Every structure is written in C-alpha cells, then in structure tokens.
Amino acid sequence: MYMGGVTLIVGVLVELSNKNIDKIFDYIVPKEFASKIKVGIRVTVPFGRMTLEGFVLDIKDSNDSDIELKSIISIVDEDIVLNSELLELGKVIRDKTLSTLISCYQTMLPKALKAKNGSQINIKYDTFYRLGNIPENIKLNDKQKSIISCFDKEELIPRNTLTSISVSSVNTLVKKDILIEEKKEHYRVFYKDEVVEKKKLTSDQSSVVSSVINNSPDTFLIHGVTGSGKTEVYMEIIDHYLSLGKSSIVLVPEISLTPQMVSRFRSRFGDKIAALHSALSDGEKYDEWRRIVRGEVSIVIGARSAIFAPLTNIGVIIIDEEHSDSYKQSDPNPRYNAKEVAILRSKYHKCSVVFGSATPSLEVMARAKKGVFKYLSLPNRVNGKSLPSVEIIDMNQEMKTSKGHFSTQLVSSIDETLKRNEQVILLLNRRGYSNFITCKNCGYTFKCPNCDITLTYHKSSNTLRCHYCGYGEKVYDKCPSCGEESLNRLGVGTQKVEEELNNIFPSARVLRMDYDTTSRKGMHEEMINSFKNHEYDILLGTQMVAKGLDFSLVTLVGVINADTSLNIPDFRSSENTFSLLSQVAGRSGRSDKSGKVIVQTFNPDHYAISFVKKHDYLSFYEKEMSIRRQLKYPPYFYLCNIRISGKDSSYVFGEAIKIKNSLERNLKNYIILGPTASTLFRINNIFRYNIVLKYKNSKELYIILEKIIEHYKSNSKIKLDVDFNPSQMI
Ligand code: ADP
Numbered sequence: 001m002y003m004g005g006v007t008l009i010v011g012v013l014v015e016l017s018n019k020n021i022d023k024i025f026d027y028i029v030p031k032e033f034a035s036k037i038k039v040g041i042r043v044t045v046p047f048g049r050m051t052l053e054g055f056v057l058d059i060k061d062s063n064d065s066d067i068e069l070k071s072i073i074s075i076v077d078e079d080i081v082l083n084s085e086l087l088e089l090g091k092v093i094r095d096k097t098l099s100t101l102i103s104c105y106q107t108m109l110p111k112a113l114k115a116k117n118g119s120q121i122n123i124k125y126d127t128f129y130r131l132g133n134i135p136e137n138i139k140l141n142d143k144q145k146s147i148i149s150c151f152d153k154e155e156l157i158p159r160n161t162l163t164s165i166s167v168s169s170v171n172t173l174v175k176k177d178i179l180i181e182e183k184k185e186h187y188r189v190f191y192k193d194e195v196v197e198k199k200k201l202t203s204d205q206s207s208v209v210s211s212v213i214n215n216s217p218d219t220f221l222i223h224g225v226t227g228s229g230k231t232e233v234y235m236e237i238i239d240h241y242l243s244l245g246k247s248s249i250v251l252v253p254e255i256s257l258t259p260q261m262v263s264r265f266r267s268r269f270g271d272k273i274a275a276l277h278s279a280l281s282d283g284e285k286y287d288e289w290r291r292i293v294r295g296e297v298s299i300v301i302g303a304r305s306a307i308f309a310p311l312t313n314i315g316v317i318i319i320d321e322e323h324s325d326s327y328k329q330s331d332p333n334p335r336y337n338a339k340e341v342a343i344l345r346s347k348y349h350k351c352s353v354v355f356g357s358a359t360p361s362l363e364v365m366a367r368a369k370k371g372v373f374k375y376l377s378l379p380n381r382v383n384g385k386s387l388p389s390v391e392i393i394d395m396n397q398e399m400k401t402s403k404g405h406f407s408t409q410l411v412s413s414i415d416e417t418l419k420r421n422e423q424v425i426l427l428l429n430r431r432g433y434s435n436f437i438t439c440k441n442c443g444y445t446f447k448c449p450n451c452d453i454t455l456t457y458h459k460s461s462n463t464l465r466c467h468y469c470g471y472g473e474k475v476y477d478k479c480p481s482c483g484e485e486s487l488n489r490l491g492v493g494t495q496k497v498e499e500e501l502n503n504i505f506p507s508a509r510v511l512r513m514d515y516d517t518t519s520r521k522g523m524h525e526e527m528i529n530s531f532k533n534h535e536y537d538i539l540l541g542t543q544m545v546a547k548g549l550d551f552s553l554v555t556l557v558g559v560i561n562a563d564t565s566l567n568i569p570d571f572r573s574s575e576n577t578f579s580l581l582s583q584v585a586g587r588s589g590r591s592d593k594s595g596k597v598i599v600q601t602f603n604p605d606h607y608a609i610s611f612v613k614k615h616d617y618l619s620f621y622e623k624e625m626s627i628r629r630q631l632k633y634p635p636y637f638y639l640c641n642i643r644i645s646g647k648d649s650s651y652v653f654g655e656a657i658k659i660k661n662s663l664e665r666n667l668k669n670y671i672i673l674g675p676t677a678s679t680l681f682r683i684n685n686i687f688r689y690n691i692v693l694k695y696k697n698s699k700e701l702y703i704i705l706e707k708i709i710e711h712y713k714s715n716s717k718i719k720l721d722v723d724f725n726p727s728q729m730i
C-alpha cells in the first residue's frame, strides 16, 4: 500500500503460539495512527487469519512504493509499556539465557500487560460476610451449621471460603439475613500499618550506610547476623537516594515478603512504595505497576520479577536474603537470575547493588573475598545481645527411649518457655500430614501414575496427592500389590506434629502455618498478626516460619527435623541446610530477652549442622568451599543443565546421546556429564534426561548450544531446556 510520500513502517515482535520462535514482522502504520505510534507500545496486527498482539520494536520511514506489507489494526497502549532500557535489557537476557526475546519481554510485564492478554482489567470487589442474627428456633442443616461455625474465629470471611462448603447454603443463609454481605474494593492490598519510629542507627549500622553511600556506584555485600538491623540499614540507604530524587528497588524472597516487612517500609516511606508480590491479583499488580510507570512511587519492594520494575533514575538496588534460591527463575524461560539482572541494570543507571544476608551464598561470598564485591559486615545484634545458644540433639539416641518427634530436651524447653509466658517457633521441613504410605508386607509405595513420584498423604481430604502434577486419589485400605491391610504412614507432616504437640501441651495455643493453612488470601498476614499479638504460644510451620519474621516474645526456636533438607540430592543441600537453620535460629531472642535454639537431627556431626551451633558462618564457608573445589562445583566452576524431554523415552535418550556427542566434539576444557535420567524422571508422562556441563568459560558453549537449539526447533518430539547456573537440577 502506497500512501503517497513517506510511509511509516514498524517492526513488530509477535508471539507465535508456543513455537518458541521470535519473529519481527514489518507492518505499515496507517495515517490515523501515525501520531500515536511509539517504540515500546503494543499494537494488534493481522497474521495469517489471526489477529495478534505484539510489541513495536522499531519505526522507520520508507519511500519504497513496491512494498506489499499489511497494516497494523490498532494501537493497544497510549503510553509505552517497555522503555528503551528494558527493551535493551530484554535482548541481553535473551542472549544470556538462550530464550526468545518475546519471553523476556513478557516476563518483565505484569500479567495484565502481557501481549495477547490485553483484556481490560477493571476494579474488582471482594464479597465478605459477617454474621447477622440467628433466629432462635431455626432448623439448620449440617452444612449451614459448619458455615456458621467458621465465624467462631473471625468476624469477616470472604465468600470463597464459605462457598467452598456449600454455595446453596451460603445463598440460603444470606436470604435469611443470617449472613450479611459486605463488599470491599479490591483495589490494593490493605496493610495494617504499625507506626514504627525511625531508629537511631548503631555505629556499626551507620558505618555500613556511609560505606555504601560514599563508595557508590559499586556492588556490596552486607554480611549481617540475624537481628543485626539490616533492614534499618537498607531504609537509611534508600532514604539517602530519595533525598537525591532517586528511586530504589528492594528484592526480598517471596516467602519473607510478609506484611510485617512491607509495613516497616510503609511506616517509613508511606505511599512512595509499591509492593509487588504473588498475593496480589492481576488487577492489583497492574495497578501497582501503573503507579510505578507514572512515577508516583520511588521505591519498589517485591519478589524476583520486581527487578524489572520500570523505575527511571535508580539510585540503589537492594537484594535482601541474597542467598535465597528464589531469585533464580527455574521454569519457564527465560531462566534468569534477578541478581545478575540487578547488576545489568546498575550499569545502565550507574547505581549500586547491595546484597544482604546472614548466610551469604558461596558465589557472592567468594566474590566479596576476592574484592569483586565490597564486603561490609554487621557482626553483632543491635540489641547488644549475643546470638541465641544452640543445642544439637542427637535423635538416634532419643529414638531409643521415645517414639514421638519431640526429644525430652525440646519438651522441657518448650515447657519452660511457656511458663515464662514467652513464645516458641517450631520448624518442620515438610508439608502434608504424613509424607507417604507404604505396605508393611511387601513395601509397595503409592506413586503418581504420571510422574513416578511418591504420592503424599493429605489427611484433611483423606487423599494421596502428587505435588508435581496435582494428581489425586482416595486412600486405599488394602495394598494393591499384595492385599495386605496394614499400611504404614511414614514421614511426618505439620498436622501430625500439631496433634502430638496438643497431646503434650494440651493448654498451649498452637498456630500451624504451612501451605495448606495459608493458601487463602490474607491468611498469612492474619496469622502473623495474631501470633505477634500473643494470641498463640507456639508457631509451628514449614520454611515459612524461618525467614524475616521479627517477634520480640520468641525466645525458643525448635527444629523438629534438621535432616530433611540435607538428604535432597543437590550439591547445595549442605549450604541450604546451614542457611535455613541459621535463619530460623535467628528468630529467637531478638529483643531484650535471650534466646535459645534446639536442633533435632540424626546427623549431629554433619558440618552443616555443627557450625550452626557456633554461629560460625566463616568456618562453614571454608569447609564447603573446599568440597566445592574438590568436586568442581560453583563457585569454582559454572554449571549448565540441558534438559532433553519428550514422550518417547528411548527416542529422547537416543537424541540426548547425540547431543552429548556433539558437545564433546565441539567443546574442549568442559566437563560433560550424562545424559542421566533426571531426579524427576517422568512428569506428566514426559520423560526427562539431563546433560550437565561444568566449565570456566562459556563462550564456545553458547555457540554450539545455539546450533543445537536451532536444530531441534522443528522437532516436535523433543523439547530442549537450557538452564545456566541452575538453582536446582531436577
Ligand atoms: P535483620 O534483618 O538483620 O535480621 P532487622 O533489620 O529485622 O534485622 O532488625 C532486628 C530488630 O532490631 C528489628 O526489630 C529492628 O526494628 C530493630 N533495630 C534495627 N536497628 C535498630 C537500631 N539502630 N536501634 C534499635 N533497634 C533497631
């Protein structure tokens, strides 16, 4: 189409459904759109018989009268959704992760703005109910009664919670005015802000703050023990940049992005903050994102993907709990690491990156030791108290005399703590009631028919469930293999420990916090608040209770089973165990009262456990580094995991061998392992093999991998996933 004179042409990046192909196609901009077209907005374009959404990547003039291009259909965004920094960043991430460019751009945007998902998000309302009058002689059925009994604990309950019991009963109760409806605008998550006064920094804290400010831009590691006041340091640094008119990003692991954390920031910075986390609905995330784009906020706090917050003029990027593996995206593509992205963005903004942790990852610590990052330390707790004393209990000995999950020392310590009217946190490294079921007679275990993974028993629904694909089945009374009727429930879950706890301490108020009890929106926050208000004596939970929580009355932390995370087949299992135990230990004795920690383990002599006793991170670091050096693991070597998967196991294996051979032919000075069946060999009937590479220099690897990926693009029987520096290899 020739429009007379100069024609505007745009290059549009579209997503071809699931083909993993990046394509940029040229389209003509019709005159009526010419004034609105910008690089970084979305447009809709005709594509074959479809209409697709895509990103405008470039705009050019053409005098060529022969071009036979189609025209764009409409303009989706008035304002750009990807600025020039992010457009370029996407290309770098594509190159580093060998993903598609479109997948990188999609990852940067909140769901509501991803191309193809252009539906308008409206303000939503949530429906809640409170209890009205229950007429005296009314007859209620069981479901109605159980709905009403929910109000024993809470005044206001979301509709979803009640309708999960029975929709029709809820409706009936509403008609009878027994339930009274209340609508709440679903605009932004509402945090109950406690007013926290600004602290006068200790001299340790002040000197860390000035080191960062005076030596910027650079990359820093703040190695600060639990309770050393790192958060206060972050806020002071942020405040400094705020006064210079600069913005900040704070990343925290999803699990510690608690309302407690957010409200500490809110109480200091008010609504200059946008908080991005998974508990927000798509609409809420979109809302927060728009506030960022409009420049209404200067501080973004969020989990991994908040690293892409479209802030301009960034002064500092802070990554708290830097050791957390949640900063690495494992699936799907792009498999990026937010810590690397932080460094990329810091180069653009000429700003600093601050990593903080009580137990830095070996990778970051090794760089700090080499001087690549600046090392700063907060070796003491702000309250001047020493770190809690840690007692290691050898459960091999305990099991000779008792059967339960509580050693005599743990029981007596809990007892003493409760008598002093103080609080206890208990960590259990599991989910569900009992891990799995086996036959006492023939040893049969129930496995997922799709995934080859042992099914987990869930007491509340009396089902066996697969935690990978969601498959579920009713619990059997008999062994399907030999007919035996006595089946063993092995392993231990929070529910079971809770029952045991209730038996030992019948009057203690126990709050259980795990994935099951916090799945309902807002529940996590409510639990934390009620524990803080001392409505409970004991908080029992999974990893969730380990991180970031700050309760002044907690003086005892008990670890029921320290070993679970040690037994995971992963080269980081010692590091993860040491860090988990140190973190949870750090919840004890955080204010004026001294704290105590009891760690129950079957491996009392393992260094990952024994160094926790002495709070000796540096010795742990040295020991673990020597093992990594021996075994050629990070940080001495880089790792790359290539996963080859498909439905036909022997075909997949055959191709995996070919890939390995081709890698061996082309790469020198690389250690190439595999192909081996992955730990999770069969997921949803897809078979998975891994090839693992260890290397010091990745240049040749990228070249050959690009060729291999290209080669398999059109092969629908094989899926290739490449993960550089994976956080886990399953
Ligand atoms: P970390 O993140 O290093 O574990 P926090 O930042 O959570 O430590 O601080 C631990 C506790 O100490 C918090 O309750 C915090 O409010 C308090 N705190 C931090 N700095 C100071 C200070 N300078 N003076 C008094 N209390 C402080």
Ligand code: ZN
Binding pocket: 448, 449, 450, 451, 452, 453, 466, 467, 468, 469, 470, 471, 684
């Ligand atoms: Zn499954």
